[in-house]
Amino acid sequence: MKLRDSGMPEEAYWETLFDVPLILDRLGVDHRLRDVVELGCGYGTFTLPVARRITGVLTTCDIDPAMIARTQQRALDAGLTNIRAMVRDVFADGFGVPADSQDAALLFNILHCEEPSRLLAEVARVLRPGGMVLVIHWRYDPSTPRGPSLDIRPRPEQCRQWMLEAGLTLLVAHVDLPPYHYGMVGQKLTEKKP
Numbered sequence: 001m002k003l004r005d006s007g008m009p010e011e012a013y014w015e016t017l018f019d020v021p022l023i024l025d026r027l028g029v030d031h032r033l034r035d036v037v038e039l040g041c042g043y044g045t046f047t048l049p050v051a052r053r054i055t056g057v058l059t060t061c062d063i064d065p066a067m068i069a070r071t072q073q074r075a076l077d078a079g080l081t082n083i084r085a086m087v088r089d090v091f092a093d094g095f096g097v098p099a100d101s102q103d104a105a106l107l108f109n110i111l112h113c114e115e116p117s118r119l120l121a122e123v124a125r126v127l128r129p130g131g132m133v134l135v136i137h138w139r140y141d142p143s144t145p146r147g148p149s150l151d152i153r154p155r156p157e158q159c160r161q162w163m164l165e166a167g168l169t170l171l172v173a174h175v176d177l178p179p180y181h182y183g184m185v186g187q188k189l190t191e192k193k194p
């Protein structure tokens with residue numbers, strides 16, 4: 001099922017709404033990450049820059065075949081060979097990667113979905129112990145130029161609560177991602193807390 005309010009505006013406009021290098025720098029996306037999964041590549045706005053920074057494979061899933069086709073074409077044009085892009089309903093079928101296999105999971109502009117706790121449970125399944133979930137979302141502010149309506153847009157504290165409910169721990173509770181976003185980093189612990 002396509003998650004609610006996940007339609008995209010035109011690509012060129014969408015890509016004016018983020019400072020992608022700043023976001024990836026502040027979330028710590030670099031060569032220390034090996035394999036990474038992403039839910040919803042969209043136009044590949046983050047997929048390609050992340051793939052350039054990591055040392056392993058970026059597995060990305062989108063329910064919309066046009067988004068996968070666009071991301072694959074951009075990867076081909078850029079000569080990137082470490083992107084595995086699949087048409088897949090992650091809410092119904094999961095990420096399609098083994099348990100405990102991923103260094104990071106990207107949930108970018110996604111957590112206004114219907115069942116965030118179930119999604120985060122799937123993220124917790126695929127992360128290796130010590131792996132991280134990187135979340136960004138639109139600020140809870142009616143003046144942002146895009147973003148889901150405020151009645152379904154999560155507040156940062158809601159995202160943090162869902163992470164904890166999924167058994168993840170908070171590594172970085174808040175990252176400012178101007179002009180319109182905030183982020184946070186969760187982690188799958190190697191050992192359960194006493």
Ligand SMILES: C[S@@+](CC[C@H](N)C(=O)[O-])C[C@H]1O[C@@H](n2cnc3c(N)ncnc32)[C@H](O)[C@@H]1O
Nearest residue numbers: 001002003040042045062063064089090108109
């Ligand atoms: C708001 S866009 C965000 C795209 C990208 N993460 C970004 O920030 O540029 C949400 C994306 O999730 C995809 N999507 C919606 N429901 C999905 C599902 N059930 N499984 C996989 N992808 C889904 C949509 O097709 C869309 O491309």
